Amino acid sequence: MAEDEKAGEGAGGGAPAFDIDFTRTLQQFGQLSAASVEMWSAWRKTWASLLQERGGPALEATMRRMVDPSAWAGGDARGVAEDLEQVFAMPRLADVLAVDVQAFRILEPSLELLRIGRDHTMVATQVWTEACRRFQARLEEARKARRRFDGPGEVVDLWNNIVDDTLIEFNRSEHFADLQRRFVRAMMRYRIEQRHLAEKVCEVYDLPTRTEVDELHRKVHELQREVRRLRRAAKAETPRERPQRARARSATG
Amino acid sequence: MIPHHPVDPMSAMLELVETGTRAANATRMLGRVRDRDVDVATTPKEEVHRIGSKVLYRFTPQREKLLPVPVLVIYALVGRYTVLDLQEDRSFLRNLVDGGLDVYVVDWGHPGRGDHLDDLGDYVELYLDEFVDVICERHDVDAINLFGICQGGVLSLCHAALHPEKIRNLLLGVTPVDFHGDLVEGRPGHGFMNVWARSLEREDIDLMVDALGNLPGDIGGIAFSMMTPLRSLTKYNLTLVEVGQNEAKLMNFLRMEKWLADRPAHTGAAARQWLNDLYKENLLIKGEFTVDGQKVDLGNITMPVLNIYTETDHIIPPRMTTALEDHVGTEDYTALPVKGGHIGVFVSGRAQKQVQENVVDWLKSR
Numbered sequence: 137m138a139e140d141e142k143a144g145e146g147a148g149g150g151a152p153a154f155d156i157d158f159t160r161t162l163q164q165f166g167q168l169s170a171a172s173v174e175m176w177s178a179w180r181k182t183w184a185s186l187l188q189e190r191g192g193p194a195l196e197a198t199m200r201r202m203v204d205p206s207a208w209a210g211g212d213a214r215g216v217a218e219d220l221e222q223v224f225a226m227p228r229l230a231d232v233l234a235v236d237v238q239a240f241r242i243l244e245p246s247l248e249l250l251r252i253g254r255d256h257t258m259v260a261t262q263v264w265t266e267a268c269r270r271f272q273a274r275l276e277e278a279r280k281a282r283r284r285f286d287g288p289g290e291v292v293d294l295w296n297n298i299v300d301d302t303l304i305e306f307n308r309s310e311h312f313a314d315l316q317r318r319f320v321r322a323m324m325r326y327r328i329e330q331r332h333l334a335e336k337v338c339e340v341y342d343l344p345t346r347t348e349v350d351e352l353h354r355k356v357h358e359l360q361r362e363v364r365r366l367r368r369a370a371k372a373e374t375p376r377e378r379p380q381r382a383r384a385r386s387a388t389g
Numbered sequence: 390m391i392p393h394h395p396v397d398p399m400s401a402m403l404e405l406v407e408t409g410t411r412a413a414n415a416t417r418m419l420g421r422v423r424d425r426d427v428d429v430a431t432t433p434k435e436e437v438h439r440i441g442s443k444v445l446y447r448f449t450p451q452r453e454k455l456l457p458v459p460v461l462v463i464y465a466l467v468g469r470y471t472v473l474d475l476q477e478d479r480s481f482l483r484n485l486v487d488g489g490l491d492v493y494v495v496d497w498g499h500p501g502r503g504d505h506l507d508d509l510g511d512y513v514e515l516y517l518d519e520f521v522d523v524i525c526e527r528h529d530v531d532a533i534n535l536f537g538i539c540q541g542g543v544l545s546l547c548h549a550a551l552h553p554e555k556i557r558n559l560l561l562g563v564t565p566v567d568f569h570g571d572l573v574e575g576r577p578g579h580g581f582m583n584v585w586a587r588s589l590e591r592e593d594i595d596l597m598v599d600a601l602g603n604l605p606g607d608i609g610g611i612a613f614s615m616m617t618p619l620r621s622l623t624k625y626n627l628t629l630v631e632v633g634q635n636e637a638k639l640m641n642f643l644r645m646e647k648w649l650a651d652r653p654a655h656t657g658a659a660a661r662q663w664l665n666d667l668y669k670e671n672l673l674i675k676g677e678f679t680v681d682g683q684k685v686d687l688g689n690i691t692m693p694v695l696n697i698y699t700e701t702d703h704i705i706p707p708r709m710t711t712a713l714e715d716h717v718g719t720e721d722y723t724a725l726p727v728k729g730g731h732i733g734v735f736v737s738g739r740a741q742k743q744v745q746e747n748v749v750d751w752l753k754s755r
Contacts, residue, residue: 284396284397285396287396287397287400287401287404288396288401288404288405289404291396292627296619296623296627297619299618299619299622300617300618300619303618303619304577304578304581304618305577307581307615307616307618308577308581308584313584313588316585316588316589317588317589317590317593320589320593320596320597321593321596323600324593324596324597324599324600324601325596325600327600327601328599328600331600349502350505350602353502353503353505353506354506356503357506357507360515361511361515364514364515
C-alpha cells in the first residue's frame with residue numbers, strides 16, 4: 137500500500153491525498169477541551185458547595201462552642217457531637233478512607249458530665265446554705281431563750297445534726313434523683329464509648345476485645361447451665377442411696 | 390451576722406485543748422497499728438467444698454453438738470460473710486458454734502468479670518443447692534437448717550421455696566421480702582436504697598450493667614455513705630478521735646473498716662434482677678419472681694420459719710422483713726424483734742447473745 141501511495145503521488149503531480157483543515161480541527165479540539173474543563177469546574181464547584189452547605193454552619197457552630205467555655209459546660213452537649221457528625225459523616229465509599237464518627241460520640245457524655253458537675257455544685261451550694269440558715273436560726277432561738285450551751289462540743293453536735301437532716305432530705309429529693317439519673321446515664325455512656333475506642337486500638341494490634349471475651353464468657357456460662365440441667369436430670373433418674381458417702385464431692389467450678 | 394451565744398470562753402478553751410490532746414492520742418495509737426494486726430474471721434474453720442471462687446466452710450465444733458442437723462449460714466452477695474465473725478469476743482458465728490450448733494458458712498468470694506452472667510438463679514440453683522447437697526451427704530441427712538441473712542435471706546427463701554424437702558428449718562435475719570415496705574413506714578432516713586433504686590429507670594440499671602459488667606462494690610459503698618451522710622463526713626475525724634482513745638475500740642473500728650473496704654462486686658445479671666425485679670418491681674412478694682426459669686412461690690415454704698428483724702434497721706426497714714408472715718405457707722412462723730441496727734444485730738455483743746439464745750432454743754424445740 138505504501139508503494140501505491142507513493143505511485144499515486146508521482147502520478148498526481150504532488151497533490152496531497154487527504155485534505156485536513158488543521159486550523160478547524162484545532163479549534164474544535166480547543167472547544168471540546170474548554171467544555172471539559174468547564175464541566176469539571178462545575179462538578180468541583182458543586183462539591184465545594186455541597187461541602188460548604190454541609191459542614192460550614194456546623195463547623196462555625198462548633199468553633200463558636202470551642203471558644204466559649206461556658207457553652208461547653210452549659211450548652212446542648214448533644215449538639216457538638218451532631219455538628220461534628222454533620223461535617224465528617226459522609227456516606228461510606230468503598231475505596232475511600234472514612235472518618236470514624238463513632239469517635240466523636242464520647243464528646244456528648246463528656247460534656248454532659250461537665251454540666252452535671254456544674255449543676256451539682258449549684259445545688260450543693262444551696263443545700264449547705266440552707267444548713268447554715270437553719271443553724272443560725274437555732275442559735276438565735278437559743279439566744280432569745282437565754283439558753284447556755286455546755287460548751288463548743290454541744291454546738292458542734294447541733295451543727296452536725298442539722299447538716300445530717302438537711303443532707304438526708306436532699307439525698308431523698310427529686311432534685312437529687314434527677315441529678316443522679318443524669319449522672320448514671322452520662323457516666324455509663326461515656327464508659328461504653330471509651331470502650332468502643334479502646335476496642336478499635338485492640339483490633340489494630342490483634343488484641344482480644346472486651347466484647348469478644350464477654351462473648352466467650354457467655355458461651356461458657358450457657359454450657360455450665362446445660363451441664364447443670366443434664367446432671368439434675370441424671371440425678372433424678374438415679375434413686376438416692378443412704379449409705380455413707382464420700383466426705384466431699386469433686387469441685388465443679 | 391452570727392448571733393452571740395452563751396458559751397463560757399474558758400470552758401471553750403479547755404475543750405479545745407482537750408480535743409487537741411485526744412486527736413494526738415488517736416493519731417499516735419493509729420500510727421502503731423499495721424493492717425495485718427487487724428484480723429477478722431478468726432474462728433477456726435475448714436474448707437469442705439469449692440465451686441470456683443465460692444467456698445463452703447465448716448466451723449470446727451468447740452463442744453458436743455446439741456443438734457444433729459447442721460446449720461448453713463448464707464450472707465449477702467454484696468458483703469463478705471466475715472462481718473459475722475468480725476472479732477473474736479463478739480463473733481456471731483462463733484457464738485452459734487459455742488451454742489452447740491454445727492455451723493457451715495458460704496463465702497461467695499469476689500466475683501470477677503467472668504462471673505458477670507451469674508444471676509440469682511445460678512446462685513440459688515447452681516451454687517447454694519450444691520452446697521446444701523454436700524452438707525446433706527456429709528451428715529447423711531435429707532434436710533438441713535438454712536440461715537439466710539440480708540440478701541442471703543432472699544437466696545435462702547428462693548431455695549426453700551424451690552426445694553422445701555431439703556430445708557428442715559428456715560431462719561432469716563434482716564431479710565427484705567416486701568421491697569416496697571419502706572413506703573408503708575415512710576420514715577425519713579430509712580430505706581434509702583429503696584428510694585435510690587426506684588429513682589432509676591430499668592434502662593438505667595441495664596445501662597450500668599452493660600457498661601460495667603458487674604456493679605462494683607464501691608457503688609454500694611457510695612449509696613451507703615449517702616444513707617448516713619453525717620456519719621460518713623465525720624468518720625475519719627470525730628469518730629476516729631473518739632475511738633482512738635481506747636485500743637480495743639480502735640481495733641473494732643478498724644475491723645469494721647476492713648470489712649467495708651472488702652466489698653465484693655454484684656454480678657451484673659444478679660444486679661439486674663436484684664434492682665429491677667425486686668427493688669423496683671417488688672416481684673417476690675407478688676409471687677412473680679423467677680429464678681432459673683422457675684417461679685418462686687413463698688407459699689411452698691412450709692417448714693418452720695424464724696424471722697429476725699430490728700425496729701431500728703435503716704437499711705432494711707422492718708416492714709420489708711415482717712411482711713413475710715402473710716406470704717409463707719408454714720403455720721410455724723416466729724418473728725423475733727432484736728435491738729440494734731442492720732449490721733449491729735450481728736456485731737453488737739448484746740444483740741448477738743439475744744440472737745444466739747433464741748436461735749438455739751428455737752432450733753432445739755423443733
